[in-house]
Amino acid sequence: MTPELELLPAVDVRDGQAVRLVHGESGTETSYGDPLEAALAWQRAGARWLHLVDLDAAFGTGDNRERIAEVARVTAEAGVKVELSGGIRDDDSLAAALATGCTRVNLGTAALEAPEWVAKIIAEHGDRIAVGLDVRGTTLRGRGWTRDGGDLYETLARLDSEGCARYVVTDIAKDGTLQGPNLELLRNVCAATDRPVVASGGVSRLDDLRALAAMVPIGVEGAIVGKALYAGAFTLEAALETVRAEAAA
Numbered sequence: 001m002t003p004e005l006e007l008l009p010a011v012d013v014r015d016g017q018a019v020r021l022v023h024g025e026s027g028t029e030t031s032y033g034d035p036l037e038a039a040l041a042w043q044r045a046g047a048r049w050l051h052l053v054d055l056d057a058a059f060g061t062g063d064n065r066e067r068i069a070e071v072a073r074v075t076a077e078a079g080v081k082v083e084l085s086g087g088i089r090d091d092d093s094l095a096a097a098l099a100t101g102c103t104r105v106n107l108g109t110a111a112l113e114a115p116e117w118v119a120k121i122i123a124e125h126g127d128r129i130a131v132g133l134d135v136r137g138t139t140l141r142g143r144g145w146t147r148d149g150g151d152l153y154e155t156l157a158r159l160d161s162e163g164c165a166r167y168v169v170t171d172i173a174k175d176g177t178l179q180g181p182n183l184e185l186l187r188n189v190c191a192a193t194d195r196p197v198v199a200s201g202g203v204s205r206l207d208d209l210r211a212l213a214a215m216v217p218i219g220v221e222g223a224i225v226g227k228a229l230y231a232g233a234f235t236l237e238a239a240l241e242t243v244r245a246e247a248a249a
């Protein structure tokens, strides 16, 4: 039996609220209320993972550190694994993130701007560190996806050589658009690395999850689902049932 595609409902926090953006652009927020309520709703619906993002920290417009820590702690205590992201760029922010009880952190900007520090913390924390490869075309973007940060495949080769355990791959052009994931990008990344890949951006219907589940054998381990769940395109229960059925088929 093929392993099940892990589903990670997203809770992105800006100004204390759960929000979704379009193409990750500041100012395109749709608000979905209290982030803890959102996280607990996904937990009640059966989520095994949560992708939790401090968007203010990612954009450099402040942070939601205490709120994020509360959501991560309560959700983790409820048995949900948390992937924590946004603004983790130095020892202090890393220590605060790891102390929340999250299962792993996901680094974006730091992997582009502080490669030596990232190599060091990969060596120290292993599987608890993932790197988010947020791309436009094949160019990486950092600092709230506002600045270019080098070539996707060169960075991937460097991180592979440093022992990075896993990548979260986001096609910025797809994120928040409900246009379907970039399967070609995911196929290319999976061909370039033997590490597991979490797909992010564009999931809009259950068929997208079926397509991603079919990529588990080549290295797609999970999928982050945001807008589709908040917009009611399908329920998390239906999504979980879909990936379960695909694994059993």
Ligand SMILES: O=C(O)c1ccccc1N[C@@H]1O[C@H](COP(=O)(O)O)[C@@H](O)[C@H]1O
Binding pocket: 012, 021, 023, 024, 025, 053, 055, 057, 058, 059, 085, 086, 087, 088, 089, 106, 107, 108, 109, 110, 132, 133, 134, 142, 143, 144, 145, 175
């Ligand atoms: O998730 C988003 O919609 C998003 C939009 C714009 C910027 C960042 C976004 N998300 C996450 O933030 C981390 C990067 O944070 P940092 O660069 O390490 O501070 C990225 O991996 C996304 O998961």
